Amino acid sequence: MIRTEDIHKHFGALHVLRGITLEVTRGDVLVIIGPSGSGKSTFLRCINLLVRPDEGRVFIDGVQVNRADIRPEWVRQQVGMVFQSFNLFTHLTALENVALGPIRVKKAPRDEAETKARQLLARVGLAAKEQSYPAELSGGQQQRVAIARALAMDPKAMLFDEPTSALDPEYIREVLDVMANLAHEGMTMIVVTHEMGFASSVASRIVFMDGGIILEEGRPLDIFEHPKNERTRAFVSKILR
Amino acid sequence: MFRSVESVLGILIIIGAGAVVYDVLAGSRGLDLGYFQANWLRYARAVQVNLLATSIAFVVGMGIGFLVGWARSTRTQPIRKILSDFHQAKVQGTARGRSALAVTIAVAGVRHYLRRIADGYVEAIRGTPLFVQIIFAYAVATTFYPRLAGVEFFAGVVALTINTGAYQGETFRAGLQTVHTGQVEAARALGLSRWGAMRHVVLPQALRLVVPPLTNEYIGLFKASALLYFISVFEITFLSKQEAYQGHPFESFAMITGIFLLITVTIARVVQYFEARFRIPGLGIEPARD
Ligand SMILES: Nc1ncnc2c1ncn2[C@@H]1O[C@H](COP(=O)(O)OP(=O)(O)OP(=O)(O)O)[C@@H](O)[C@H]1O
Ligand SMILES: [Mg+2]
Numbered sequence: 402m403i404r405t406e407d408i409h410k411h412f413g414a415l416h417v418l419r420g421i422t423l424e425v426t427r428g429d430v431l432v433i434i435g436p437s438g439s440g441k442s443t444f445l446r447c448i449n450l451l452v453r454p455d456e457g458r459v460f461i462d463g464v465q466v467n468r469a470d471i472r473p474e475w476v477r478q479q480v481g482m483v484f485q486s487f488n489l490f491t492h493l494t495a496l497e498n499v500a501l502g503p504i505r506v507k508k509a510p511r512d513e514a515e516t517k518a519r520q521l522l523a524r525v526g527l528a529a530k531e532q533s534y535p536a537e538l539s540g541g542q543q544q545r546v547a548i549a550r551a552l553a554m555d556p557k558a559m560l561f562d563e564p565t566s567a568l569d570p571e572y573i574r575e576v577l578d579v580m581a582n583l584a585h586e587g588m589t590m591i592v593v594t595h596e597m598g599f600a601s602s603v604a605s606r607i608v609f610m611d612g613g614i615i616l617e618e619g620r621p622l623d624i625f626e627h628p629k630n631e632r633t634r635a636f637v638s639k640i641l642r
Numbered sequence: 643m644f645r646s647v648e649s650v651l652g653i654l655i656i657i658g659a660g661a662v663v664y665d666v667l668a669g670s671r672g673l674d675l676g677y678f679q680a681n682w683l684r685y686a687r688a689v690q691v692n693l694l695a696t697s698i699a700f701v702v703g704m705g706i707g708f709l710v711g712w713a714r715s716t717r718t719q720p721i722r723k724i725l726s727d728f729h730q731a732k733v734q735g736t737a738r739g740r741s742a743l744a745v746t747i748a749v750a751g752v753r754h755y756l757r758r759i760a761d762g763y764v765e766a767i768r769g770t771p772l773f774v775q776i777i778f779a780y781a782v783a784t785t786f787y788p789r790l791a792g793v794e795f796f797a798g799v800v801a802l803t804i805n806t807g808a809y810q811g812e813t814f815r816a817g818l819q820t821v822h823t824g825q826v827e828a829a830r831a832l833g834l835s836r837w838g839a840m841r842h843v844v845l846p847q848a849l850r851l852v853v854p855p856l857t858n859e860y861i862g863l864f865k866a867s868a869l870l871y872f873i874s875v876f877e878i879t880f881l882s883k884q885e886a887y888q889g890h891p892f893e894s895f896a897m898i899t900g901i902f903l904l905i906t907v908t909i910a911r912v913v914q915y916f917e918a919r920f921r922i923p924g925l926g927i928e929p930a931r932d
Contacts, residue, residue, distance in 0.1 A: 451831060478833040488828035491925050492847045502832040505842050536924020547828075554832060 402427045402589050403480070403558055408447055408457035410440070417443050418454070419613035425558070430590045432600040432621075435610035436636060441593045444610070445560045448591070449473075449480045462557065478506060481551030485563040487543040489535040495522060495546045496531035502554045514553075521549040525579050541572025545579055558589040565596060595640050601625060609633045667892060677893045681885070685897050688878040689905070692867040695795065695877070699802035700860050706807030711814025713760040719750055760811065767808035773869055776801040780873040798870040806863050813855045817848040851926050857913045861906045878902075 403425045410418040417440045425431045433441050446452035448459055450466065450473040459467045466476045489498050499518035503509040509517075522531050525545040535543055544564055551559060561580065565573045577599045584590055584603045594600060600607060601621040609617040609624065609632075617624065617633045625641065628634040664673070728743050767775070776798060783790075783797035790796070821844045829839035871879035878898055885894035 449831060451827060474830075474833045474835055477831055482831040484824065484828065484831075486824055488822075488824040490825060490828070490843055490847075492850065492922050501842065502834075505838060506833040534923045536922075550828075550832070 402429070402462065403448060403591070404460040405444075405448065406458045406460075408444065408454045408459070410443055410447060410452060410455050417613050418447065420457070421447075421610075421613075421615060423608065423615070425589060425591060427589055428587045429605045430584045430592065430603050432604040432607045433591065433593045433610055434595060434600070434607060434624075434636070434640070439610045440613045441610055442562050445482070445562050445591065445593060448560060449477045449482055451477075451482075474506075478554055479556060480558045480560055481554055481556035482560045483544070483547050483551055483562065483564050485567050487535070487540070487547045487567070489543050489547055489550070491535055494532050494534055495527060495538065498535070498546055499550045499553050502550065506554065518549070518553060521552055522546070524552075525549045526575070539572055540568045541575045544568065544572075544576045548576075548579055548583070552583075558591070559583070561590065561592040561594065563593050563595075565594065597625065597641055609636065611636070664892075671892075673896070674890065674893055677890055678897065681893075682897070685878060685881060685901055688876065688881040689901050691795070691875065691877040692864060692870075693905075695799050695802060695870060695875070696860065696864045696867045698799050699806055700863055702803045703806035703810050704856075706803070707810025708814050710760045710764060710807065710811030711816075711818060713753075713757050714764070714811065714815045715818040716753070716757070721747060721750060724750060764808045764811050767805055768812070772801070772805050772866055773872070775805055776869055776873060779804075794870075794873045794875050798867075798873055798875050802863060802867065802870075805866075806859060809859055810856065813852050813859065814848070816855075817852040818844060820851055821847045847925060850922065853913065853917060854926075857910065861909060864906065864909075865902065 403423075405421055405423045408418050408421040409416070421440075421444055423431070433444070435441050443452055447454045447467075450459070453473075454467055457467075458465050461476065461479055464471075489495075490501065493501065496515060496518050499521055500511070500514040503514040503517065504511055519528070519531060522528055525548055527542060527545055527549070530538060530542060530546075533542075535546070538546065548559075548564075564580070565576050568576065573596070577596060580590070580592070581599065581603050592599075592604070604621050607619060607621050607624040608615055609628075609630070611632055617628060617630045624633065625637055628637055724743075724746055779801035780794060780797040783793050783800070787793055825843050825847070826839050829843040830836070834842065867877065868879040870877050871883065874880070878901065882894040882898040885897075
């Protein structure tokens, strides 16, 4: 479904990604953990080409997408993204936020897009909030709208970049529940998160990244209970506490 | 409730102060009330010249200001970065042809210099007196078109346009830059193009943000249009000075003050009303409260 081969990325003198090779099959949920600055966000952004990899190849459904003859806009329609800071469009209501992509990118008729947006908002438990502006919603509600906004494009896969780390603790649960449901419905997902409960119950695989490379990879139980790498062990014991 | 009582109190104090000033200046002589009735139409006609000059300059200046603000808010890639990207791409075999590279470099170069020109324009205009700009524009216009009818009005409008263009450029730059980069990123992540993100996400927010400062700019420009008197545009200050020398200094002063206040306060209030009416929670500065 999503495959990367030897991805490298430099920011000036910084060598942020130093050869990331990964494969996520359809319906898999891959969780990426790792210390701050290890390149997790940069890697996610390389997949939907918000950041262009300097070297290496990104495949979606078997097609190499980081090529000059493929429009990045097309690639981004295939994979949805949810950000740490929600980034809902401030000037639009929840409903308009969700309908914007279908209307402006897919050129869907407005009423059709809005009907679908209503369904998606209901699915994330926010049917009552469709007329609210982002500033009138709690962090948890904003993030759920952001998930619905990404889903509105009918993506083949979803990328989550620390979706709960900007949330007050009382709102984390509702967002994770929506994500878990999505996973159970068979969505292919790559999730950067340090929510260990979510990772162990939902993830099919966990990847530990440090210093721009993948240090260890395995099933949740293996990574959390029997990490092989010394640094994985140190990191895991720190976040499990 | 309390607030309106206080406002009334404030107005009473101002009127009281006005009465004292009146008493000191014109008390012994008295205001000629008949003068207002006989002459208000002439003042109203004269102020139309100010409004016309201001409005033309403001609208044309808005076009200039938008382009300048946009040029100044974009980031350009250094040529070195473009070349190294090209080199990287060549190593991977994903590079496009040399002509594509040449186009990229040319576009980056043009954008770079457009931006520098915009910077220079804003600095030069904001760093010099408007008064000097008006006189300069007038001098240039009369040198090249000495016999053109209405050359002073033309020169005045040009000066005001160039001036407000620079100030509005700063306003637009600030407005565009205030829209968070996360908004653009989210838009692009949905698959919108650069221009699509601009049109559907950045502009709707930026344009709302610039309404209050642009209103102030219009009011400021309208007041500044009084300076056109110095290049003999027959506008309200010109008329009022003439009248003052013909024996009606207090009346003409009261007239011009009243007219300026009436117009500026009305504009500010009307814009405030619409702003409150169409305000979006979380966008822009919250209105004053007590
Ligand atoms: N656009 C950019 N320009 C320059 N440097 C960048 C850019 N984006 C990221 N970096 C740098 O790359 C490194 C990796 O950043 P990245 O955001 O991918 O890490 P991360 O693993 O997501 O960290 P965190 O857990 O803090 O989110 C950091 O040192 C960061 O400062
Ligand atoms: Mg990150």
